[in-house]
Structures are given as structure tokens and as C-alpha cells.
Amino acid sequence: MTRRRLLLIGGGHVHLEVLRRAARRPFDADIVLMSSSPRQFYSGRMPAQLRGRITAKGLTIELGPLCRAARARFVEASVTQVEADARGGVAITASGDCSGDVLSLDVGASVQGLDTPGVTEHAFRTRPAELWSALVARLNVLIGDESRRVVSCCVVGAGVGGIELALALHARITAAKRVALVALLDAAPRPLGAWDQRAADQVMQLLHDRGIAMHTNARVARVEQEQVALGDGRCLPAELTVWTTGAAAHGWLRLSPLALDSDGWLRVDSTLRAVDGRAVWGAGDCIALENTPWLPRSGVYAVHAAPVLAHNLRVAVERRGTAKSFHPPRRALALVDTADGRALAHWGRFTAGGRWAWWWKHLLDGRYVRRYQRLPVRGE
Numbered sequence: 272m273t274r275r276r277l278l279l280i281g282g283g284h285v286h287l288e289v290l291r292r293a294a295r296r297p298f299d300a301d302i303v304l305m306s307s308s309p310r311q312f313y314s315g316r317m318p319a320q321l322r323g324r325i326t327a328k329g330l331t332i333e334l335g336p337l338c339r340a341a342r343a344r345f346v347e348a349s350v351t352q353v354e355a356d357a358r359g360g361v362a363i364t365a366s367g368d369c370s371g372d373v374l375s376l377d378v379g380a381s382v383q384g385l386d387t388p389g390v391t392e393h394a395f396r397t398r399p400a401e402l403w404s405a406l407v408a409r410l411n412v413l414i415g416d417e418s419r420r421v422v423s424c425c426v427v428g429a430g431v432g433g434i435e436l437a438l439a440l441h442a443r444i445t446a447a448k449r450v451a452l453v454a455l456l457d458a459a460p461r462p463l464g465a466w467d468q469r470a471a472d473q474v475m476q477l478l479h480d481r482g483i484a485m486h487t488n489a490r491v492a493r494v495e496q497e498q499v500a501l502g503d504g505r506c507l508p509a510e511l512t513v514w515t516t517g518a519a520a521h522g523w524l525r526l527s528p529l530a531l532d533s534d535g536w537l538r539v540d541s542t543l544r545a546v547d548g549r550a551v552w553g554a555g556d557c558i559a560l561e562n563t564p565w566l567p568r569s570g571v572y573a574v575h576a577a578p579v580l581a582h583n584l585r586v587a588v589e590r591r592g593t594a595k596s597f598h599p600p601r602r603a604l605a606l607v608d609t610a611d612g613r614a615l616a617h618w619g620r621f622t623a624g625g626r627w628a629w630w631w632k633h634l635l636d637g638r639y640v641r642r643y644q645r646l647p648v649r650g651e
């Protein structure tokens with residue numbers, strides 16, 4: 272039998288684990304990873320870097336060394352379309368195409384509202400993560416400017432990520448001995464819609480105590496170079512605007528003949544295979560899992576799916592063994608860095624906070640990143 276090729280598209284959380292497992296126990300297949308960036312930034316640690324608590328190294332996973340350890344080939348390219356049938360497929364990029372017998376998508380998501388005027392020109396997006404460094408650089412310029420007494424920021428999108436970033440920005444600007452004018456905006460009537468009211472109120476109180484202005488029911492009409500204009504006519508000063516609205520499917524997926532749901536996410540069955548039987552698998556933010564509409568788009572769920580996808584890709588490409596089903600847990604622990612050496616732990620209806628939660632988060636996050644940074648290369 273000829274050796275088959277596994278084509279991994281996107282260097283997201285799930286494919287990191289597929290590669291780590293391939294490094295430990297090689298696949299009987301050639302593996303190619305195509306990703307638009309040579310490195311992956313671990314989002315759980317972005318607020319800590321913004322605050323200056325860790326350096327870029329603490330959240331960066333280089334894909335080249337990881338591929339070498341897994342004996343995979345790395346191709347830096349942005350996929351613009353995928354074509355596939357039941358026997359294999361091809362990823363199309365501006366610099367050339369790459370085919371595979373088994374394709375797997377872990378390309379994450381884009382953000383909602385990119386068509387709002389001024390967003391692509393003036394706001395810093397948190398997705399895709401490779402844009403992250405530009406945000407950090409802009410903040411460093413602002414706080415490094417001695418002539419500035421006040422630094423104003425708007426964070427658009429009050430999910431967990433937005434809340435953490437607003438708190439981190441406030442803490443960093445204050446630590447730099449500037450006045451922090453930080454606003455957090457959301458179009459919804461309250462932040463953290465998926466959390467129960469009591470926990471959301473606790474977070475609102477925290478933002479209030481820290482001096483961060485929370486604007487709910489706030490729809491952004493336009494982002495300008497130094498301000499954000501709202502639909503109701505108000506304008507908020509913003510020398511730095513962070514756009515961290517909810518996840519939206521990549522537009523290029525719609526150009527591909529794949530089974531997508533109405534929002535453009537790849538529809539997969541419980542084995543994480545495309546529902547229409549094409550040789551395409553997927554996991555992480557980019558999928559819609561059949562019969563599980565409640566599945567949140569968060570790193571925790573991507574991490575849960577990773578061992579299942581790794582196993583099923585091995586079965587598919589080696590043509591032996593039995594595929595497993597992914598059963599996402601109904602609840603997942605959220606640890607929110609409150610930028611004061613503490614964190615809030617949220618689980619179902621339980622919320623508690625303190626230094627212990629921050630240490631716990633720091634420990635888990637550090638362990639996660641190091642797991643992919645320190646893989647030995649076989650034969651060296």
C-alpha cells in the first residue's frame with residue numbers, strides 16, 4: 272500500500288496536539304502542516320503579556336520545530352480554498368496548492384463586525400492571533416511616549432477575552448504612571464451572556480471598581496484613528512482600539528465546496544469528520560458539531576477535542592483501527608485573569624476568586640505552552 276499524506280490546515284490548538292502525538296508515536300503517513308503564520312500565540316496568556324507579566328516567549332509556540340519533532344513538513348501559506356471528495360483533497364494558496372489523502376481543518380475563526388467602517392484600518396483584532404504582536408507594539412509606543420499623561424483605549428466585545436484585555440490594559444497603563452482611560456463596549460445588554468447573572472454582576476462590579484467604563488447596548492458605528500463613534504452619536508476617545516467581538520467563520524470557507532452550516536462553519540459528525548463524507552476532518556473554533564449547537568468556541572473545547580481528532584486522523588490515514596466519538600463536556604472551567612495578581616474561577620454556577628486561582632491559571636497555562644515548546648527532535 273502506498274504511504275498516504277495527511278494535510279493539516281492551520282496551526283491551531285488541536286493540530287499542535289496532533290503533531291505532539293505524532294512526535295511521540297509516528298504516523299504511518301507523511302504529514303504536512305500549512306499555516307498562515309510560522310508561530311502560534313496562546314490566547315490564554317495574551318492578557319499576561321499585555322500586562323508585562325510574561326514575555327512573548329511565554330505564549331509563543333514555533334511551528335517549525337514542532338513539525339521537525341513530528342517529522343512533518345511545515346509550509347507557511349494562507350489557504351484560500353479547499354477542494355475535496357471522499358478520496359482526498361487539495362488546499363489552494365496564492366503560492367501553490369498542496370494535496371492530501373486526508374485533510375484536517377483547525378483554522379480557528381475571524382471576528383464579527385469586520386465590515387464596520389474603520390475596523391480593518393484602525394482597530395487591532397485578536398483573531399487571527401498572528402496580529403497580536405502589532406497590538407502589543409502599539410501599546411508599548413503609547414506608554415513609552417513621555418509626553419502623554421493619559422492613554423485612552425476602547426475594547427470592543429465584552430466576552431471573557433475582552434474583559435481580561437480591558438483589565439490588563441488598565442493595569443499596564445497605570446503601572447506606566449499614566450492615566451488609563453479604558454472603556455469596554457458590547458452590543459448586548461450585559462456582558463458574559465453565557466454566565467449566570469450573579470457571576471456577570473461580580474465581573475461588572477470588578478470593572479467598575481477598577482475604573483473601567485462598561486458600555487452595554489453599545490453598537491459601534493465607526494472606528495477612527497483616535498476615537499470610536501457609537502450608533503447613538505457618542506464618541507469615545509481611543510488611541511488604541513481592540514476588536515474582540517465574537518467568533519465569525521472565515522469567509523474563504525464559503526468558497527470551498529464543503530458542507531457548512533448557515534453561519535459558514537464546517538459541519539462535522541461526532542467523529543469530527545465532514546458530514547458529507549468528504550475526506551475532511553476538523554476541530555476547534557472552525558467547526559459546527561452536529562447535534563451540539565451549544566458547543567462554545569473556546570480554547571478549552573479545542574483542547575478537549577484534540578486527542579479524539581489525533582486518534583481519528585491516525586485511523587483514517589493508516590486505514591486501521593476504529594474512530595472515536597467526541598463528547599464535549601457540558602461545562603468547562605474558565606479562569607479569568609483580573610490583572611491584580613488574582614483570577615476568577617468560573618464553573619457552572621460556581622464563581623470564586625483569589626490569588627490561588629491566578630497561580631492555578633499561571634501553572635496550567637505555563638504547562639500548556641511548554642508542552643509544545645520542548646519536544647525533542649528524533650535522531651538529534
Ligand SMILES: Cc1cc2nc3c(=O)[nH]c(=O)nc-3n(C[C@H](O)[C@H](O)[C@H](O)COP(=O)(O)OP(=O)(O)OC[C@H]3O[C@@H](n4cnc5c(N)ncnc54)[C@H](O)[C@@H]3O)c2cc1C
Binds near residue numbers: 311
Ligand atoms: C484575548 C483572548 C483570550 C482568550 N482566552 C481564552 C481562555 O482563557 N480560555 C479559552 O478556552 N479560550 C480563550 N480564548 C479563545 C481561544 O483563543 C480560541 O477559542 C482558540 O484559540 C481556538 O483554537 P483553534 O485551534 O480553533 O484556532 P486558533 O488557535 O485560532 O488557531 C488557528 C490557526 O489557523 C491558522 N490559520 C488561520 N487561517 C488560516 C488560513 N487561511 N490558512 C492557513 N492557516 C490559517 C492560524 O495562523 C492559527 O495558527 C481567548 C481568545 C482571545 C481572543
